[in-house]
Amino acid sequence: MEDIEGDAVVVTGASSGIGGATARVLAADGANLVLAARREDRLEELADELESEYDVQALPVSTDVTEREQVDDLVEATVGEFGRLDGLVNNAGVGLGGEVAELTDEEYHTMMDVNVDGAFYATRAALPHLRETEGTVVFIGSFAGQYPRPGNPVYAATKWYVRGFAHSLAGQVGDDGIAVSVVNPTEVRTEFGSEQGDAFEEQYGPDEATEPEAIADAVRFSLGQAGTDAVNELDLYRRDKFSHF
Numbered sequence: 001m002e003d004i005e006g007d008a009v010v011v012t013g014a015s016s017g018i019g020g021a022t023a024r025v026l027a028a029d030g031a032n033l034v035l036a037a038r039r040e041d042r043l044e045e046l047a048d049e050l051e052s053e054y055d056v057q058a059l060p061v062s063t064d065v066t067e068r069e070q071v072d073d074l075v076e077a078t079v080g081e082f083g084r085l086d087g088l089v090n091n092a093g094v095g096l097g098g099e100v101a102e103l104t105d106e107e108y109h110t111m112m113d114v115n116v117d118g119a120f121y122a123t124r125a126a127l128p129h130l131r132e133t134e135g136t137v138v139f140i141g142s143f144a145g146q147y148p149r150p151g152n153p154v155y156a157a158t159k160w161y162v163r164g165f166a167h168s169l170a171g172q173v174g175d176d177g178i179a180v181s182v183v184n185p186t187e188v189r190t191e192f193g194s195e196q197g198d199a200f201e202e203q204y205g206p207d208e209a210t211e212p213e214a215i216a217d218a219v220r221f222s223l224g225q226a227g228t229d230a231v232n233e234l235d236l237y238r239r240d241k242f243s244h245f
């Protein structure tokens with residue numbers, strides 16, 4: 001895999017789960033991290049951990065990805081600090097509600113705003129800088145964005161959007177040398193789901209679902225493609241997923 005030492009990588013949703021694990025895996029390989037999410041205390045804690053554990057710089061930037069100006073500022077802060085942007089990991093995401101007939105406007109808009117608008121804002125702001133480094137955008141998709149999810153059609157639709165956007169974008173920016181990747185997990189043991197009950201890390205035991213570090217490794221692999229190559233889509237599923245589909 002390509003060396004990422006000294007690269008500057010933005011991870012959204014870095015305050016928890018897959019985002020936090022991704023930041024750790026990338027820092028272990030020498031990347032400088034820009035950590036984005038709303039919970040600033042968690043970002044600061046993680047930045048301290050990364051800087052003391054690994055020989056890297058980590059910049060916490062409190063960001064609500066639904067606020068376009070904050071996302072623009074996030075990318076500007078990255079380029080201001082590191083003079084470059086090599087990777088963007090569009091990871092921030094939420095799943096709320098479920099039954100369409102009972103879904104509130106707030107639940108609907110929050111999922112659309114974070115999962116769809118947030119990924120769009122960050123990608124748009126990042127592209128001019130990624131052109132200069134021939135960098136990579138990684139989207140965290142989902143099994144729910146590949147197969148129907150009867151339990152939460154709106155969440156599923158946001159992830160179908162992410163995949164559709166990512167693959168079409170790949171066609172638009174591939175000539176510029178930018179790689180676009182989608183990583184699709186099934187259930188991962190994180191705080192996902194905690195807004196409305198037990199988090200997945202409580203619902204599933206260690207032998208029942210994926211650990212966030214495994215998804216982080218998939219992101220690292222996507223960011224590590226050299227030359228003309230790009231990971232198009234990487235499905236990392238529970239091996240018993242289709243037994244319970």
Ligand SMILES: NC(=O)c1ccc[n+]([C@@H]2O[C@H](COP(=O)([O-])OP(=O)(O)OC[C@H]3O[C@@H](n4cnc5c(N)ncnc54)[C@H](OP(=O)(O)O)[C@@H]3O)[C@@H](O)[C@H]2O)c1
Pocket residue numbers: 012013014015016017018019036037038039040063064065066091092093094095114140141142143184185186187188189190191192193200
């Ligand atoms: N866990 C799973 O089973 C699973 C499966 C497939 C795909 N995914 C996807 O994986 C990604 C990461 O989820 P996770 O499992 O790691 O869940 P998580 O532990 O709940 O983390 C979600 C992250 O998103 C951030 N976030 C939420 N709203 C935000 C906003 N408005 N602005 C900025 N950041 C925001 C949260 O940070 P703050 O609250 O601090 O802002 C948090 O860091 C999501 O896109 C999710 O859809 C998860």
